[in-house]
Every structure is written in structure tokens, then in C-alpha cells.
Amino acid sequence: MTDAQLPFTPGLLKRLPKSPRKVAVLRASRIGDFVCATPALRALREALPAAEITMITLPILRDLAVRCPYVDRYAAFPGFPGLAEQFFDARQALVFFQEMQEEQFDLAIQLQGSGVYTNPFTLMLGAGATAGYVRQNDGAGRLDAALPIPLEGHEINRVLAMTTFLGAPEQGKHTEFTLWPGDHQEAKALLSEADPPFIGLHPAARDQARRWHLERYAEVATALQERHGGTVVLLGEPAEQQTAESMWQLLDVPALNLVGRTSLPVLGAVLMRLHVLLTNDTGPAHIAYALQTPTVTLFGGADLLRYGALTPGPFRIIAHEVDCRPCTHSTCPIGHPCMESITVSEVLAAAEKVIKRSRHSELL
Numbered sequence: 001m002t003d004a005q006l007p008f009t010p011g012l013l014k015r016l017p018k019s020p021r022k023v024a025v026l027r028a029s030r031i032g033d034f035v036c037a038t039p040a041l042r043a044l045r046e047a048l049p050a051a052e053i054t055m056i057t058l059p060i061l062r063d064l065a066v067r068c069p070y071v072d073r074y075a076a077f078p079g080f081p082g083l084a085e086q087f088f089d090a091r092q093a094l095v096f097f098q099e100m101q102e103e104q105f106d107l108a109i110q111l112q113g114s115g116v117y118t119n120p121f122t123l124m125l126g127a128g129a130t131a132g133y134v135r136q137n138d139g140a141g142r143l144d145a146a147l148p149i150p151l152e153g154h155e156i157n158r159v160l161a162m163t164t165f166l167g168a169p170e171q172g173k174h175t176e177f178t179l180w181p182g183d184h185q186e187a188k189a190l191l192s193e194a195d196p197p198f199i200g201l202h203p204a205a206r207d208q209a210r211r212w213h214l215e216r217y218a219e220v221a222t223a224l225q226e227r228h229g230g231t232v233v234l235l236g237e238p239a240e241q242q243t244a245e246s247m248w249q250l251l252d253v254p255a256l257n258l259v260g261r262t263s264l265p266v267l268g269a270v271l272m273r274l275h276v277l278l279t280n281d282t283g284p285a286h287i288a289y290a291l292q293t294p295t296v297t298l299f300g301g302a303d304l305l306r307y308g309a310l311t312p313g314p315f316r317i318i319a320h321e322v323d324c325r326p327c328t329h330s331t332c333p334i335g336h337p338c339m340e341s342i343t344v345s346e347v348l349a350a351a352e353k354v355i356k357r358s359r360h361s362e363l364l
Helices: 031-036 038-047 059-067 090-103 118-124 155-166 181-192 214-228 239-248 264-273 283-290 344-354
Strands: 022-026 053-059 073-076 108-109 129-134 146-148 197-204 231-234 254-256 276-281 295-298 315-318
Touching: 022 038, 022 118, 031 038, 031 108, 031 214, 031 283, 038 053, 038 155, 053 059, 059 073, 059 264, 073 090, 073 295, 090 276, 108 118, 108 155, 118 315, 146 155, 181 264, 181 283, 197 214, 197 264, 197 283, 214 231, 214 239, 214 276, 231 239, 239 254, 264 283, 276 283, 276 315, 276 344, 315 344
Parallel strands: 022 053, 022 108, 053 073, 108 129, 129 146, 197 231, 197 276, 231 254, 276 295, 295 315
Antiparallel strands: none
8 A cells, every 4th residue: 555545545543553632623614514513423422432522613603512412622713715604814813723733633633525725724733643525536635534525425424424434433323402401491481471382484594595485484384373373483593683574574373583582502492392393404404303303394406415304303305306406506596496396385284294283291
């Protein structure tokens, strides 16, 4: 075996002179990507039970990192050229790299993308050994372990491919979303004056191309409330207030607007109490999958084989075949056929198949 071939050989954890005691993991992307990485983090923890694992992720995901049972420490991703998820501040990044290098990590693992931008970032952490994805047919560069990034498959499997390649056997593919007692208490308080069953709506999405019509959401929610009673619960981030206001105006049934009123963990605790969630393909859908919340997810141009629910549960995915999927447009240039073809009747039928009528009493 040549030196150039060695980084592409599985089993880096066994090749290291001793088991890593300090490990850094980079996964600085959105909510759904974090949740999809939990099976890989679980595998890594099982393989390295004595290691201190530091998660480098977005500041908005801090609460998820500190609650994750497979992570010991959190470090805020400072931004980096080529990575759009976080504003890059050169001074802040310089301080960050100095602090990380002082940690003297034994191993740094890049779990984010092709490595074009993230591998230089990972190498600058100054770890004794580094591992990461590379593009198909690219060399390993300075990495000690390099895995050509899988081009197909579910995101959970794509991330697990790296930890398996390193020598950490899979410990199941189910995702996790850890909640603390205080998260449940806050969720109970927010829902305390609303009548169950709770019909959750998350009608927003970062990209316009992922959004179903608000009017159609309102039709489905109204029909469910008229059949089952209870309260429609609007969910979302603070930036989605305008969407929530528009949605609120369309509803003529009992409703509770929690948009911008929850942290991510408390959002999870609310989702856990829903009898059904209707959502576009966004982060809350992945939280709901992890918590086994009955969920109907409406897919636009995204690859449902990559981001749909991977493990069994009370989930329904609604997506119509279009020639342009998967799509990378934030705004559809051809009339949004993927979302336009989703009807109120099929969403309502899917919701009726998964809605749970006794969920609230189970969580009191």
C-alpha cells in the first residue's frame, strides 16, 4: 500500500498509536443536518467511550449540542470563507483557531460536505490526526483519513458512512432529540390554556421553493379542527413572524401562535405533545421524526430519498414526481409544479391516517 492510498483505507481509529482522548467534530449546518448526524455521533461515542468530544456547530444550535448525550463540549463555529451558514469574521476566526489549537485535539473529524472548504478549516484546528470527506476522485490532501463523499443515499447514511469508515460500528439509524425537564415544563406552560388535540402547523421554510400555499394549510387545519376539535398551534422561528401573521388571518378556528416564542429544545417539547404536525420539508420535520410525532411532510424540490423519514414511525411524506427534482433553486423559476400539485384532500387524508387522539394525556 502506498502512502497516497493509506488515507483511503478504512480503520483510522485502529491505526492511531493510541485511542484519541480529545476529539473535535465539525457539523456546522442547519437543524435537520444536526439531527441527521446523531446516529453518527452515537456510533463515535460507543467507539470512543473515554474521549472528550467537542462539537463545532452553529451558534443557533448550541442548545442541541449541549443536550446531546454523545457530546461533551460545544464550540461556536466562527464562520469560514466558502461556508454560507455563518457570517465570517476574520478576527473572531483567528481567536477561535488559536483556542482550538491550544486544546491539542488528538483527532478532528469533518462531517460536513465535500471538504472543499471544510477540510482546510478542519486542518487548521491543529489536531494530531484529521479525517473528512473529499470529492469523488480527489486526493486526500493533508487528511489522515479521506472518504469520497457518497453522492446518493439518505443523509443519515451519508454521515454514518464516515464514522463507519473510521472504525466506529453503527449503533442504529434512529435519530435523537434530547430534551431536559425544563423544556417539558415550558412546553406545558405554553399549551396550558389551549384545548387538545393539538394540530401543529409549520408553514414556513427558508426557501420559497419549499413552501406550500398558506391557504391550503388553513383548509386542512380547519377541516381537522372541525372533525377532532382542539387547537391549531402555529410554530416557527422569530424570522417567520410575517408568515405566522398571514396564517393567523386565514384561520377561523381556535388557534395558538407560538412562532418565535420557543427555543429549539422547547419547540421539540411542544412537537412531542402534538397530535399531528403538518410541515414543509424543514428542520422541525426532522425533530418530529426523532420524537415520533405524527407528521405529514410536504416535499417540494428537495430529494425525499435523502431527507425523508428513514426509520419507521407515524409519518407520511407527500411528494409528486417532477423532472426537475432534486432542485437547488430557492425560488422556483417554472411555476412550482412540485408544490402546486399537492392537494388539500391528500394532505387531509394523510393527516387522518397518522393523527393520534390520546397523545396529550400521555405527556401530562
